[in-house]
């Protein structure tokens with residue numbers, strides 16, 4: 263009986279100690295350590311089973327049952343603790359990763375086409391409708407293509423019209439206009455008819471200012487075939503202006519001079535700002551110059567591989583940035599390549 267009591271107090275102490283330790287655990291890995299210590303092979307409860315053999319035979323069943331109860335009590339306390347810790351962990355992660363689906367979303371920053379690209383694409387569209395293909399030509403040119411084949415010989419005073427960037431390779435320049443593309447296109451198409459526009463960047467060695475920039479786009483227009491007349495030039499360019507600026511826009515041609523066309527002209531459109539009455543933008547004239555044009559010079563046709571006795575053609579060259587400036591009343595041409603988003607975002 264005495265020994266019986268001793269066993270009972272031992273078991274009660276084992277249980278109490280284990281439960282106290284369990285209550286302090288707040289971490290899953292500590293739970294594993296606790297399991298080993300209090301329910302493992304060499305834990306106090308399990309040792310009790312080993313020691314059962316030393317007890318008097320008639321007491322063994324009762325002692326065994328008592329030890330079993332303690333073991334089961336510890337196991338179920340462990341299970342409860344495990345569950346509680348798991349639940350706490352779940353709640354913690356749910357609340358820390360909470361997503362408020364009612365918050366307003368962040369606006370993605372929308373990109374847009376550069377204003378020069380927008381104008382270029384409008385020009386492509388209008389000419390495409392009239393049957394013109396886009397033909398790309400190089401930005402680095404030889405003196406021959408940029409000047410000589412366009413009827414601008416060395417030392418000719420007309421060269422002063424184009425301030426040129428020369429490269430370190432003699433005779434190689436950055437194109438000063440898209441006109442050299444005329445020769446490339448003609449040589450590729452001859453003797454078939456040509457109907458192309460040639461867009462691209464041009465470079466001029468100038469002091470940059472509000473009105474001048476060392477780089478700018480041009481779009482060259484070229485049509486070569488049999489029986490093309492000045493009337494075709496006028497009709498095509500007028501129609502272009504109407505499709506780009508509006509059906510009611512008025513245009514006019516003024517005589518001019520370019521070495522690669524004969525006769526040559528410049529086309530004006532009625533000022534979009536004042537409607538022809540005269541304002542600051544059109545300098546009181548009511549007209550805005552938008553392009554140079556003319557009938558392709560016989561020497562240029564010949565350099566392109568066409569017999570000028572059989573073929574004729576017209577050409578034109580325009581500056582999309584210049585046209586954009588007029589249209590949106592942009593004050594400084596340097597804004598185009600200044601990469602200031604405050605400017606670019608306006609279009």
Ligand code: DAH
Pocket residue numbers: 438439440441482483520522523553554555556577578579580
């Ligand atoms: N290439 C000329 C320039 O840069 C513009 C030009 C004028 C092009 C008349 C033409 C043309 O094709 O016919 O100033």
